[in-house]
Ligand code: SF4
Protein backbone atom coordinates (compact mmCIF):
# COMPACT_ATOMS: atom_id res chain seq x y z
CA UNK A 441 0.00 0.00 0.00
CA UNK A 442 1.11 3.55 -0.66
CA UNK A 443 -0.27 7.02 -1.11
CA UNK A 444 -1.08 8.10 -4.69
CA UNK A 445 -1.09 11.53 -6.37
CA UNK A 446 -4.03 12.14 -8.72
CA UNK A 447 -5.08 14.65 -11.41
CA UNK A 448 -5.77 17.79 -9.29
CA UNK A 449 -1.98 18.05 -8.85
CA UNK A 450 -1.71 18.98 -12.53
CA UNK A 451 -3.24 22.39 -11.96
CA UNK A 452 -1.52 23.11 -8.65
CA UNK A 453 1.86 21.42 -8.62
CA UNK A 454 3.44 23.69 -6.01
CA UNK A 455 5.30 20.91 -4.25
CA UNK A 456 4.21 21.31 -0.63
CA UNK A 457 4.10 17.52 -0.34
CA UNK A 458 7.77 17.20 -1.24
CA UNK A 459 8.74 19.43 1.69
CA UNK A 460 7.04 17.24 4.29
CA UNK A 461 7.80 13.71 3.05
CA UNK A 462 10.13 12.07 5.62
CA UNK A 463 11.51 9.51 3.16
CA UNK A 464 11.92 11.78 0.13
CA UNK A 465 9.84 9.60 -2.18
CA UNK A 466 7.90 12.33 -4.05
CA UNK A 467 9.33 13.52 -7.34
CA UNK A 468 8.32 16.03 -9.98
CA UNK A 469 7.32 14.78 -13.41
CA UNK A 470 6.44 16.69 -16.55
CA UNK A 471 2.82 17.46 -15.64
CA UNK A 472 2.52 16.58 -11.96
CA UNK A 473 4.25 15.05 -8.96
CA UNK A 474 4.42 11.32 -8.24
CA UNK A 475 4.93 9.11 -5.16
CA UNK A 476 7.27 6.11 -5.34
CA UNK A 477 5.07 3.30 -3.94
CA UNK A 478 8.07 1.15 -3.03
CA UNK A 479 9.47 3.82 -0.69
CA UNK A 480 6.33 5.51 0.72
CA UNK A 481 5.81 4.58 4.38
CA UNK A 482 2.13 5.62 4.47
CA UNK A 483 2.66 8.38 7.02
CA UNK A 484 -0.01 10.65 5.48
CA UNK A 485 2.01 13.86 5.90
CA UNK A 486 1.70 14.73 2.20
CA UNK A 487 -2.05 14.18 2.14
CA UNK A 488 -2.46 16.63 5.02
CA UNK A 489 -0.69 19.51 3.25
CA UNK A 490 -1.94 19.13 -0.33
CA UNK A 491 -4.03 22.26 -1.07
CA UNK A 492 -6.11 20.56 -3.77
CA UNK A 493 -6.64 17.17 -2.09
CA UNK A 494 -4.87 15.33 -4.90
CA UNK A 495 -3.35 12.70 -2.59
CA UNK A 496 -5.16 9.54 -1.51
CA UNK A 497 -4.36 6.28 0.21
CA UNK A 498 -4.14 3.69 -2.57
CA UNK A 499 -7.35 1.92 -1.61
CA UNK A 500 -9.25 5.22 -1.29
CA UNK A 501 -8.48 6.65 -4.74
CA UNK A 502 -11.80 7.69 -6.38
CA UNK A 503 -12.92 5.50 -9.28
CA UNK A 504 -12.39 8.23 -11.88
CA UNK A 505 -8.80 8.67 -10.70
CA UNK A 506 -7.96 4.97 -10.50
CA UNK A 507 -5.48 5.05 -13.40
CA UNK A 508 -3.17 7.15 -11.23
CA UNK A 509 -2.35 4.17 -9.00
CA UNK A 510 -0.41 2.61 -11.86
CA UNK A 511 0.75 5.96 -13.30
CA UNK A 512 2.59 6.75 -10.04
CA UNK A 513 4.28 3.32 -10.07
CA UNK A 514 5.17 3.43 -13.77
CA UNK A 515 6.82 6.86 -13.40
CA UNK A 516 9.49 5.32 -11.16
CA UNK A 517 9.84 2.10 -13.13
CA UNK A 518 10.62 3.98 -16.35
CA UNK A 519 13.41 6.20 -15.10
S1 SF4 B 1 0.93 19.18 -2.55
FE1 SF4 B 1 -0.65 18.27 -3.89
S2 SF4 B 1 -0.82 19.69 -5.63
FE2 SF4 B 1 1.08 20.19 -4.54
S3 SF4 B 1 2.65 19.03 -5.67
FE3 SF4 B 1 1.97 17.75 -3.96
S4 SF4 B 1 0.32 16.48 -4.79
FE4 SF4 B 1 0.66 18.13 -6.22
Ligand code: SF4
Pocket residue numbers: 443460461462463464465466475479480481482483484485486487
Ligand atom coordinates in the same frame (compact mmCIF):
# COMPACT_ATOMS: atom_id res chain seq x y z
S1 SF4 C 1 2.51 9.19 2.83
FE1 SF4 C 1 4.35 9.93 3.89
S2 SF4 C 1 6.00 8.67 3.04
FE2 SF4 C 1 4.27 8.46 1.65
S3 SF4 C 1 4.62 10.00 0.08
FE3 SF4 C 1 3.31 10.91 1.65
S4 SF4 C 1 4.71 11.97 3.03
FE4 SF4 C 1 5.92 10.54 1.82
